[in-house]
Amino acid sequence: MCGIIGYVGNEDAQPVILDGLKRLEYRGYDSAGLAVLSGGTLTIRKRVGRLSSLEQTCAENPVQGSPGIGHTRWATHGEPSEVNSHPHTDTAGEIAVVHNGIIENYLELREMLEKEGFVFRSQTDTEVIPNLIALELRRDQKDFMGALSRALQRARGAYALGILWTREPGRIYAARQGSPLIIGVGEGENFIASDVPAIINRVTRVIYLNDGEMACLEADGIRLFNLKGEELKPDIQKVTIHAEAASKAGFETFMLKEIHEQPRVLHGLLSKHTSDRQDIAVDLSGLGRDYCRAINRVMIVSCGTAYYAGCYGRLLLELLLDINVEVELGSELRYRRAKLDPGTLIIAVSQSGETADTIAAVKKAKASGCRVLSICNVPGSSLVRESHAVLFTDAGPEIGVASTKAFTAQLMAFALFSLGLARLRGELSDEKLSRCLAELQKVPTHIHYVLSRKDAIRQIADKHHDGPSALYLGRRFNYPIALEGALKNKEISYQHAEGYAAGEMKHGPIALISEYLPVVCICTKTDDELYEKMMSNVREVDARHGRIIAVATDGDEAVRGLAGDIIYVPEIAEEFSPMVNVVALQLLAYYSAQARGTDIDKPRNLAKSVTVE
Numbered sequence: 012m013c014g015i016i017g018y019v020g021n022e023d024a025q026p027v028i029l030d031g032l033k034r035l036e037y038r039g040y041d042s043a044g045l046a047v048l049s050g051g052t053l054t055i056r057k058r059v060g061r062l063s064s065l066e067q068t069c070a071e072n073p074v075q076g077s078p079g080i081g082h083t084r085w086a087t088h089g090e091p092s093e094v095n096s097h098p099h100t101d102t103a104g105e106i107a108v109v110h111n112g113i114i115e116n117y118l119e120l121r122e123m124l125e126k127e128g129f130v131f132r133s134q135t136d137t138e139v140i141p142n143l144i145a146l147e148l149r150r151d152q153k154d155f156m157g158a159l160s161r162a163l164q165r166a167r168g169a170y171a172l173g174i175l176w177t178r179e180p181g182r183i184y185a186a187r188q189g190s191p192l193i194i195g196v197g198e199g200e201n202f203i204a205s206d207v208p209a210i211i212n213r214v215t216r217v218i219y220l221n222d223g224e225m226a227c228l229e230a231d232g233i234r235l236f237n238l239k240g241e242e243l244k245p246d247i248q249k250v251t252i253h254a255e256a257a258s259k260a261g262f263e264t265f266m267l268k269e270i271h272e273q274p275r276v277l278h279g280l281l282s283k284h285t286s287d288r289q290d291i292a293v294d295l296s297g298l299g300r301d302y303c304r305a306i307n308r309v310m311i312v313s314c315g316t317a318y319y320a321g322c323y324g325r326l327l328l329e330l331l332l333d334i335n336v337e338v339e340l341g342s343e344l345r346y347r348r349a350k351l352d353p354g355t356l357i358i359a360v361s362q363s364g365e366t367a368d369t370i371a372a373v374k375k376a377k378a379s380g381c382r383v384l385s386i387c388n389v390p391g392s393s394l395v396r397e398s399h400a401v402l403f404t405d406a407g408p409e410i411g412v413a414s415t416k417a418f419t420a421q422l423m424a425f426a427l428f429s430l431g432l433a434r435l436r437g438e439l440s441d442e443k444l445s446r447c448l449a450e451l452q453k454v455p456t457h458i459h460y461v462l463s464r465k466d467a468i469r470q471i472a473d474k475h476h477d478g479p480s481a482l483y484l485g486r487r488f489n490y491p492i493a494l495e496g497a498l499k500n501k502e503i504s505y506q507h508a509e510g511y512a513a514g515e516m517k518h519g520p521i522a523l524i525s526e527y528l529p530v531v532c533i534c535t536k537t538d539d540e541l542y543e544k545m546m547s548n549v550r551e552v553d554a555r556h557g558r559i560i561a562v563a564t565d566g567d568e569a570v571r572g573l574a575g576d577i578i579y580v581p582e583i584a585e586e587f588s589p590m591v592n593v594v595a596l597q598l599l600a601y602y603s604a605q606a607r608g609t610d611i612d613k614p615r616n617l618a619k620s621v622t623v624e
């Protein structure tokens with residue numbers, strides 16, 4: 012959601028900015044723009060739609076010089092249009108700003124600025140920022156940092172900002188409050204960016220800006236300040252991901268590549284957190300061993316796909332531990348009057364570590380004395396910095412908007428954490444632990460097996476992709492997988508899909524069942540009772556002539572007579588089967604989307620990282 016890039020150095024900024032914007036495309040956007048400052052002259056180019064259109068404009072009419080700032084916009088205030096695209100300038104056209112976030116009091120600021128003679132052209136909240144800075148500059152025309160800091164103290168909300176000022180042609184200013192922004196540290200050149208993958212090909216060192224910090228970048232220097240104007244010492248960190256990790260590596264899309272990376276990612280997590288096949292080695296020191304023993308309640312918080320990982324986490328923690336577990340959406344928990352106390356462990360799950368609602372919920376829980384463990388994929392992200400302890404999912408950059416490898420890595424992280432916590436609390440016998448670990452070790456190979464069936468899954472997708480809707484059913488551990496399977500389908504194929512607890516089917520969705528409705532039933536072999544219940548649901552769908560697509564355990568002949576199509580998967584304990592079963596549903600959604608001709612890596616209207624509420 013909105014991407015920011017900025018460059019100051021000896022090269023022309025335009026190609027560097029365009030390259031950075033390309034790398035930020037995955038975050039989701041509907042228009043793009045850039046500004047280049049060349050010897051005090053500001054040139055701005057903006058285009059609605061795909062970045063290729065901005066690239067074409069820039070190729071026809073290139074701008075030379077540096078520094079430059081660029082932006083991919085995901086519309087919040089005002090429709091996608093050139094006038095609403097960033098960069099925005101002050102009325103005099105001397106200050107150019109790119110912004111990610113929302114200025115909540117923009118209407119009152121705008122009214123005040125209009126009374127001061129400033130003229131607004133767009134419908135955006137962002138446009139108040141350059142004008143507010145211009146207003147503050149009236150006090151002292153030379154002190155830009157002072158004006159910026161005073162302006163920001165008047166703005167309420169979230170922002171990551173990149174700013175150019177025509178009177179200081181060798182500088183980029185930046186600021187952050189609640190939206191992600193990093194500084195890339197180069198040799199004779201420096202960058203600002205929304206995330207590391209945007210500049211991964213250019214730098215090996217970064218500074219993660221903290222909330223309430225401002226920066227001034229020149230080609231050979233970076234200075235950091237707090238909002239009071241006091242200078243801070245930058246904490247420069249080494250980048251831990253490699254440039255190749257953010258490439259398609261020969262796959263037709265990032266999503267397909269990421270689906271195929273899952274066996275490696277999960278194997279890596281398993282090896283990292285198990286000392287050998289017999290023992291678990293999850294580092295819980297960030298939470299404290301005594302605290303872990305005393306936890307009386309767990310509240311899992313997350314959004315989107317990560318929320319479904321949380322639903323899985325709840326089931327597993329409940330299975331392995333004698334503990335109360337709840338799961339809640341970030342956007343709900345932040346406004347609930349839930350009782351949160353120091354005995355409640357918050358587990359925040361997030362691929363990006365930048366999801367505004369998840370972070371807001373975490374901050375609220377921290378204010379009530381809770382400790383926070385995050386399951387996160389991005390080192391240095393806002394969530395990681397808010398947490399007492401972190402279990403990294405180590406999935407590498409996930410570029411496809413629809414989450415795949417980050418999701419299965421979150422499930423594996425939950426499995427490892429639950430085993431580690433149960434062990435520490437003395438709630439897990441040696442025998443049960445080795446049984447669980449032996450099952451978990453099967454996961455990467457089993458996923459390979461599902462991947463090897465992709466042609467069969469493609470044929471099933473080809474048969475069913477054209478209907479208006481699809482229903483996904485699962486029970487217990489595979490109920491979150493039914494929800495996630497349906498979400499994957501809607502996200503990338505735009506076919507309406509609904510995930511349901513199979514036991515709830517009779518309370519509504521059964522009315523939809525007809526020969527036209529594909530019903531994806533996850534009926535892998537679990538304990539006998541649950542399998543039988545699921546099979547009854549399958550029969551109920553069959554009796555109403557629904558088009559059954561079953562995800563079933565290899566060798567299960569009983570399903571054959573009922574389901575028109577079957578995706579066979581290898582047998583594994585029910586509690587770990589979601590990591591395998593979901594891969595079948597990822598592929599099903601993928602090939603449906605392909606058949607429907609959508610833009611799989613960048614589905615319409617979606618953003619990879621939802622940094623506003």
Ligand code: G6P
Pocket residue numbers: 314315316317360361362363364365366369412413414617618619620621
């Ligand atoms: C967006 C993404 C989803 C993701 C969700 C939560 O909606 O498109 O793929 O699951 O945000 O993001 P997070 O980074 O917190 O996991």
